[in-house]
Amino acid sequence: MDKVEVLKQCTASLNVISKDELYSVCPRKESNEETIQSWLDLMMPSNMRDQLRAALAQELCFMSNNILSEHFVVKNRHLKNHDHLTILYSILVFALEWDCFEIASAIIFLVDRAAYRYGNCNQIMKMVDLILQLQPDTHTAPQVILRKARLMKDSGDLHGAMQILNGLIKKEFRWDYKTEKQYVNVKAVCVQIKGQIYHNLGLWKEAIEYLVESTSCMKSIEDYKGVSSSQALLTKCLAKLTMEDFMAMKMKYSLFFNSNNPCFEGYKLSLEGVEILNKLNNVDNLFSAKHQLAGNECLLMFANQQKTVLQQHDLFHTIIANLKICLALHHDANLLKGVESFYAFNKCVFVISQVLSFSRLPQDRCLSQYLEHLSIELYAHLCSCPDDRNLDHNEYSIKLMNGVLKILGLPNLKGTESFIKKEKLLPDLSAKKHKFLIPDSSQIQPSKTEPSQGEILPKANSSSKLTSSTVPCNGKHGIKLFQPKFPRKYVGLNVNPQTFYSSEESKSRNDDSDNNINEQVLSSLVDISWEAVSRGSENDQPSVENFSIVENQKDPPEEAEMQSVNRSAACSTSLVDPATFGSSSDLSASDNSSSIFSASTTSLFSQETTESDDTHEDKIGALIDVNTPEVHEQFAELQIGESSASTSSSIEYLLNWKLPTIEESSQSSYVSRAHILTYNPVNNKWQSNSTLAFIGEELQLEKKGSFRDVFEVKFLHQDEPLGRYVCKRYRRQKDTICYMQDIICQMVAGYYVTKFNEALANHSTKFSVQFLPVAHLQLLTAEGVLKDWVNVEPFLHGQFTKLTNNWSYVNNTDVDFESKDLATALSHFSYVKSKGALMIVDIQGWLPVDNSGIIYLTDPQFHTSCNFKKFSSCDHKERGMEKFWKEVHQKCNSICHLLNLERPN
Numbered sequence: 001m002d003k004v005e006v007l008k009q010c011t012a013s014l015n016v017i018s019k020d021e022l023y024s025v026c027p028r029k030e031s032n033e034e035t036i037q038s039w040l041d042l043m044m045p046s047n048m049r050d051q052l053r054a055a056l057a058q059e060l061c062f063m064s065n066n067i068l069s070e071h072f073v074v075k076n077r078h079l080k081n082h083d084h085l086t087i088l089y090s091i092l093v094f095a096l097e098w099d100c101f102e103i104a105s106a107i108i109f110l111v112d113r114a115a116y117r118y119g120n121c122n123q124i125m126k127m128v129d130l131i132l133q134l135q136p137d138t139h140t141a142p143q144v145i146l147r148k149a150r151l152m153k154d155s156g157d158l159h160g161a162m163q164i165l166n167g168l169i170k171k172e173f174r175w176d177y178k179t180e181k182q183y184v185n186v187k188a189v190c191v192q193i194k195g196q197i198y199h200n201l202g203l204w205k206e207a208i209e210y211l212v213e214s215t216s217c218m219k220s221i222e223d224y225k226g227v228s229s230s231q232a233l234l235t236k237c238l239a240k241l242t243m244e245d246f247m248a249m250k251m252k253y254s255l256f257f258n259s260n261n262p263c264f265e266g267y268k269l270s271l272e273g274v275e276i277l278n279k280l281n282n283v284d285n286l287f288s289a290k291h292q293l294a295g296n297e298c299l300l301m302f303a304n305q306q307k308t309v310l311q312q313h314d315l316f317h318t319i320i321a322n323l324k325i326c327l328a329l330h331h332d333a334n335l336l337k338g339v340e341s342f343y344a345f346n347k348c349v350f351v352i353s354q355v356l357s358f359s360r361l362p363q364d365r366c367l368s369q370y371l372e373h374l375s376i377e378l379y380a381h382l383c384s385c386p387d388d389r390n391l392d393h394n395e396y397s398i399k400l401m402n403g404v405l406k407i408l409g410l411p412n413l414k415g416t417e418s419f420i421k422k423e424k425l426l427p428d429l430s431a432k433k434h435k436f437l438i439p440d441s442s443q444i445q446p447s448k449t450e451p452s453q454g455e456i457l458p459k460a461n462s463s464s465k466l467t468s469s470t471v472p473c474n475g476k477h478g479i480k481l482f483q484p485k486f487p488r489k490y491v492g493l494n495v496n497p498q499t500f501y502s503s504e505e506s507k508s509r510n511d512d513s514d515n516n517i518n519e520q521v522l523s524s525l526v527d528i529s530w531e532a533v534s535r536g537s538e539n540d541q542p543s544v545e546n547f548s549i550v551e552n553q554k555d556p557p558e559e560a561e562m563q564s565v566n567r568s569a570a571c572s573t574s575l576v577d578p579a580t581f582g583s584s585s586d587l588s589a590s591d592n593s594s595s596i597f598s599a600s601t602t603s604l605f606s607q608e609t610t611e612s613d614d615t616h617e618d619k620i621g622a623l624i625d626v627n628t629p630e631v632h633e634q635f636a637e638l639q640i641g642e643s644s645a646s647t648s649s650s651i652e653y654l655l656n657w658k659l660p661t662i663e664e665s666s667q668s669s670y671v672s673r674a675h676i677l678t679y680n681p682v683n684n685k686w687q688s689n690s691t692l693a694f695i696g697e698e699l700q701l702e703k704k705g706s707f708r709d710v711f712e713v714k715f716l717h718q719d720e721p722l723g724r725y726v727c728k729r730y731r732r733q734k735d736t737i738c739y740m741q742d743i744i745c746q747m748v749a750g751y752y753v754t755k756f757n758e759a760l761a762n763h764s765t766k767f768s769v770q771f772l773p774v775a776h777l778q779l780l781t782a783e784g785v786l787k788d789w790v791n792v793e794p795f796l797h798g799q800f801t802k803l804t805n806n807w808s809y810v811n812n813t814d815v816d817f818e819s820k821d822l823a824t825a826l827s828h829f830s831y832v833k834s835k836g837a838l839m840i841v842d843i844q845g846w847l848p849v850d851n852s853g854i855i856y857l858t859d860p861q862f863h864t865s866c867n868f869k870k871f872s873s874c875d876h877k878e879r880g881m882e883k884f885w886k887e888v889h890q891k892c893n894s895i896c897h898l899l900n901l902e903r904p905n
Helices: 003-013 017-026 032-043 047-056 069-073 082-099 102-117 123-135 142-157 158-169 182-199 205-219 224-238 244-254 263-277 283-305 308-326 341-358 361-383 393-408 528-539 566-570 585-589 629-640 649-656 735-758 818-831 877-888 894-897
Strands: 490-496 670-682 685-698 709-714 725-730 769-770 775-780 786-795 799-802 837-839 844-847 853-857 861-864
Touching: 003 082, 003 123, 017 032, 017 082, 032 047, 032 082, 032 102, 047 102, 069 082, 069 102, 069 283, 069 818, 082 102, 082 123, 102 123, 102 142, 123 142, 142 158, 142 182, 158 182, 158 853, 182 205, 182 224, 205 224, 205 244, 224 283, 244 263, 263 283, 283 308, 283 341, 283 490, 308 341, 341 361, 341 685, 361 393, 361 649, 361 685, 393 629, 629 649, 670 735, 685 775, 709 786, 735 769, 735 775, 735 786, 735 818, 735 837, 735 861, 769 818, 818 837, 818 877, 818 894, 837 877, 861 877
Parallel strands: 769 853
Antiparallel strands: 490 685, 670 685, 670 775, 685 709, 709 725, 725 786, 775 786, 799 844, 837 861, 844 853
16 A cells, blocks of 8 residues: 555545644644644643544543534534544544644544545545554554444455454554443444444344344443444344244343344334433434434334224324434434435335325325336435535535425424525436346336235236336236325235236347356245245155254244334424333233333224225324415425426425326436345245345456446445445346345355354354345336336455356365365255255355455356255256265365264164
């Protein structure tokens, strides 16, 4: 790393001011150290100077919560054209230029959170690397090292992040902890970030174990902000757990979880997190907003599980009231300069539009479509921003945000004048958008969307090509009806996968396998989940005798009575109100929830019979009152789309409102409505979320795949708002079912890898393995027509290596012997674990550079037994398994012996 080049880059990107400007306030002293110290002493506020002294004395591992990020963007009283952050950046650059590394490290500690908030972290971390390169024994605060780990996690360098976290736990970085409590706090944050990594990898049960540990640890040292952060991550994990997995976690952590529904438990934990933050002073509003948003997404899932329309509607009122509070926390435009803050604002708007889409009232559902379009425009603005810069708001983006707030009855943002640039609307995304988002008409398939809230969809006409004005579906009696105005919305609950792929068999085509096999595309998804394999093994599946690893199967517990939320919560001015939440008898068992939930509150949802959709319809009121002159004025000011209504009624305006065309919309053609589908490999269940997606440029990879291209992708429901994701698309586009089959393959392989790592836990090995989680993204037109489809997974840095293929290849040359042995042992293990039902092959991925740690894998294939339908053209059935035993894995290696894996006769 060249010092001059790094400083040159940082000077340009951080808008560093000149030394002469600094000298104008305080002249140069005898030494460089004295000059820097005099600048800091004279120009920085006293609370910031105190933090710098504490950092130099190694008294603080983490900066005090009394200094918020927004304090750094206040104008300096000596140099009134610059804020504190710009001046600190400038002093930092000059400290590095003069080799004052200790004080530079202390300045980095001071600006760390503000740099993360306002988008300059990457440049700051380059300076950290430069310091540790030029003077490795420089004292660097754990907060800064943890930030480096978090950025590595976000950018896909999971190996590097884990290495840093383990190094901090082992005290490999130079820092003198003054008390044991300080070290315990750092260790707890390391465990928390590990939990976040496991969550992003789709290992939610494992993530919960880390997060429960970090929560308990942080409670013991009274780090309540850390407790709140861990609970927010737990909320995300609980939203994705099956009922069986949740009950297992509840049994294991009986003092921690006490609800009978994972979605409600997630909502409850988010409320507790908000209550904790409310008791702390000077906490960034972003933390509370993130908690509320995640919790109310859980509550929306819970609402859609209820039995009656009235029950759902009461919960919808609660969710919208809570999300209004969430939006109101972003009261100043300066708070929305950071990418993460703006992401939370935008997603909040989108979730409100989702809630409205489930209403029975036409005006709510029309408002849903209107707000969704505003969310699309805002998301286009977010996607146009470089990852390492602040959002450059302009007249149009400010107008959109204020429009949303005014429609919801909230005040306009403060401090908007400095962001307005009248010469420019939203940044152009066309250079980032790849052409494949506009597929040929021959590629367009119908979105087999289920009727929503009683609406009927037209039947497909197989003899005609689809256009953007028709939405085919399997309607009754083949009657062609009017186009639906509201496509189906999803909120992460189980769905029928047939809704999302064509059940008609396609014509014979080349399926691009290793052996160029030509066969028909599969007409249905093959179930190779753990439950299906377990059922098959009880019958005529091939088996291996004397297998030493036994899976204990238990009957799933009965689904307990769901928790409830009283409708009066919607009228509450506070998100947390003890009197408004219902609970079952077991809720009072935990001291953690007794301050929020009352066991005596009557449950709304005690009815056991399901009411019809029309029951209590006359009691349902609008979720958002738009019938005001202010809202109608806002519609006229925004000028989004058009309405044929001639009256001044906002309701009439919405009922007659039409989406703008692509030509009229500035950016919405580059951001697509979408469905993101995830798969559970244990029980063969699919879940779907409605979302927004933007697909950018093709990645220029050193090793390019033979059959697929890889692109940058962003979608509103990605696990990490600042994380990098990629999507893969077959060059010769395949049917959606092929993409979903790929997901089944990779996620089932991930399940067996989890069991493989558990079996290795008691043995000393340099490596472990993990498959990346993958999901299916379907891109839709405004009318709900499926226009394109890809699979998405986290982006990873590192060296990509093929270890085995699906036939006879094994890498014996350019990999460490243990990584090769792990690959063949994993194939062996999957065969034994499934009792001969399947075998994971074609193992490839990212190897750690230091020849130890986690091997992250992707794009596996399966050979399956005769008891299963052929999984894909790469599935060579028993013939492929026999090839593996004879040519790839002729004899067992040390890992096979460690696990007592038996070979078939």
